[in-house]
Structure formats: structure tokens, C-alpha cells
Amino acid sequence: MSIELRHFRCFLAIADTLSVTRAAERLHLTQPAVSRTLRQLEQDLGVRLVDRSTHHLALTPDGLAFRDQAAIAVTAFDRALGHARRTSWPLRLGHAWSAAGTGTTALLRRWHEEHPETPLELLRIDDRTAGLARGDVDAALLRGEVRAPGLITEQLTTEPRVAGLPADDPLARRPTLSLADLADRTLALNTVSGITTLDLWPATARPAATITIGNTDDWLAAITGGRAIGVTTSATAEMHPHPEMAYVPLTDAPPVPVVIAWRDGPGHPRIADLVALAHEVMGHRHTAPNAT
Structure with a gap:
């Protein structure tokens, strides 16, 4: 057979x-x-x-x-x-959350203006590689370290981390916070596509408890509902403002790299154009890609 x-x-x-x-x-x-x-x-x-x-x-x-x-x-x-069959061949760009941050609209509009013959489809997929490793998308905007084999990445920018808190939380009134300020709270962890883990804290000063969620919507609901607090990047604050949510900068948490990734091998012929445009919109051009 x-x-x-x-x-x-x-x-x-x-x-x-x-x-x-x-x-x-x-x-x-x-x-x-x-x-x-x-x-x-x-x-x-x-x-x-x-x-x-x-x-x-x-x-x-x-x-x-x-x-x-x-x-x-x-x-x-x-x-x-x-x-x-001469049907259109769209370029599919995945993301797990927050896409290109405040650069999302500019990225989509500039692509449409410069490459009108190739539709750019932005797809949120709740997966660590936003569906890239499975072949669901041609390229992906990802945050944090990307360990999946067979992918090529280029760093576009970095984003500072912020704490996500219920708007009526006493800590929400502070201009900045430290990781230690969150150690006695319950932490919401997105184990499917998130980048925050308990390893962000010293072993002796980690949050007292955690709850596990699987996507950004559930993460927001857990925090605004008063069940937990969270740690994310500034892009989440920009893309997901909420009247019951407060985002406070963290002074001692390392910034998060934002990369564009694609598979190492034959792919969509417009990937190089997408990578170049993403650099223009989100950051500066690096001289060589990193194989991961």
C-alpha cells in the first residue's frame, strides 16, 4: 500500500x-x-x-x-x-497575540499599497509558533525565544514588559512596579502561546500561585475578573486596552524580542518582501538571519 x-x-x-x-x-x-x-x-x-x-x-x-x-x-x-489553477496565492502572516503592535495597521496598509497583487492575510493562531511549524501560515510575528527546529528568524525590535492588573487594584495606581511587587499574587500563565513563566522571578521570590489559560482573551478575562494578575509586553497594552484593565511598566523585567519567522526551505515567493517591510515598519534591518 x-x-x-x-x-x-x-x-x-x-x-x-x-x-x-x-x-x-x-x-x-x-x-x-x-x-x-x-x-x-x-x-x-x-x-x-x-x-x-x-x-x-x-x-x-x-x-x-x-x-x-x-x-x-x-x-x-x-x-x-x-x-x-491560477487562483490568488495569499501570503499568510500568523501571530499568537498582538500582531505587530501599533505597527499592525501600517504593515497591512503598506503591503496592500506596494503589493496589491498578493493579499496579506493576518491570522491569530493560539500556538507558540502561530501555526508556522505546522504549515498553517507562511511567516509569523513571534515574541520571546523561538526554539522550534527548521525555522529562520530575524529580530525586528524589543518590547518592554508591563504588569496587567485589574483597574481597581491598589498596585494599578503606581507609576511603575517591580517583579517583587507581584510575588504575593496569583499569576495568570498562558501556557499555549505566552512567554511569561515563573522563571522570570528569582526562585525564592516567585508568585504564590498560578492559573493556566490558553489565549489572550482568557488572560484578559482572568485579570479583569479579579482572579489573577499577569505579565506581558507593551504591545498587549496598545492592542488590548480595556476599561477594567491597567497596564503598569515593570522596571526590572528584561525586554522581549519580537521576531519575524519563516520555514527554512521553499516557501511563498514574497516572504523576503514581507521581512523587509516588517523591518521598515517595526525596527531596523539586521545584516543576517539567525537559524534556530
Whole structure:
């Protein structure tokens, strides 16, 4: 049996839903057909992709690694087919939160003016690489250290860190804060796409408790609802003002690098133009990219 694109699509549907039933509904197939296709793929690859030993499906380590590569392959096929049919080939720019900060509007408008033949689609994807590693986007604006293999990054700028507090919090009235001022509070941590961890504090003076959230909207809700405080960058304050939220500069927290990233290999032909424009809008041009 040779592997076909339908095997990849079937596996990705299972990986996205973690359910044979929901994958079958998405693909308009029967459950036995989905199970059979997955079994054929695993047999041909010689690895187990999905752990079916519990009541809930889960991807094995091999499945997790294969998912990203399968997504890249399917995306490349779909886009090549669309290009061959002379459909438009948009350039997809991902971000996990805050996009290009206050430069977002300028970036989008200048791109439209200078490259009207290539639509630039800005996509928020709640993922550490904003979907770049999976092939969901062509490039991404990311914050913090990017450790995913196979990506190239160029630093655009840095952003200072700020504390996010309920507007009626006593600390919200201060002009600046230190990390120590937050050590007795509950900290909201975005473990999906965020960059703040307890390692930002000394081991002996870390926040007393944490709550885990998965995206910027839930982070804002946790803070404005009085459940926690947070640490983010100035871009969040610029892009997400809220009447019940206060952002206070942190004096002793290191700034956060903002990078543009893309995959090391064949990609959209306009990536170089996007990188150059991002440097113009957000920062200054660096002489050489860094492979990470």
C-alpha cells in the first residue's frame, strides 16, 4: 500500500479532533473507514501515531512529530494546486497575540499599497509558533525565544514588559512596579502561546500561585475578573486596552524580542518582501538571519 494524500488528511482530522467519530463527520466518511485509513497509514509508516489504549485518543510522540510534517505536506499540495489553477496565492502572516503592535495597521496598509497583487492575510493562531511549524501560515510575528527546529528568524525590535492588573487594584495606581511587587499574587500563565513563566522571578521570590489559560482573551478575562494578575509586553497594552484593565511598566523585567519567522526551505515567493517591510515598519534591518 502506498501512502496517499487522503491518509494525511484522515490523520490530521483525527489529530485535530482526537476523536474518530468527529474526524469521520468532518471528512464525511464512516467511522470504520477512518479507522481503516489510520491503520493503513501506521502500518505503512511502521510507527504508531495514535494511542487508542484509553477512553480518549491521544497522539503518540511519533504522532505529534508526524502531525506537523503532514500538515505542511497537505498545505503545500493545496497551495500548489491553487497556484496551478491560477487562483490568488495569499501570503499568510500568523501571530499568537498582538500582531505587530501599533505597527499592525501600517504593515497591512503598506503591503496592500506596494503589493496589491498578493493579499496579506493576518491570522491569530493560539500556538507558540502561530501555526508556522505546522504549515498553517507562511511567516509569523513571534515574541520571546523561538526554539522550534527548521525555522529562520530575524529580530525586528524589543518590547518592554508591563504588569496587567485589574483597574481597581491598589498596585494599578503606581507609576511603575517591580517583579517583587507581584510575588504575593496569583499569576495568570498562558501556557499555549505566552512567554511569561515563573522563571522570570528569582526562585525564592516567585508568585504564590498560578492559573493556566490558553489565549489572550482568557488572560484578559482572568485579570479583569479579579482572579489573577499577569505579565506581558507593551504591545498587549496598545492592542488590548480595556476599561477594567491597567497596564503598569515593570522596571526590572528584561525586554522581549519580537521576531519575524519563516520555514527554512521553499516557501511563498514574497516572504523576503514581507521581512523587509516588517523591518521598515517595526525596527531596523539586521545584516543576517539567525537559524534556530
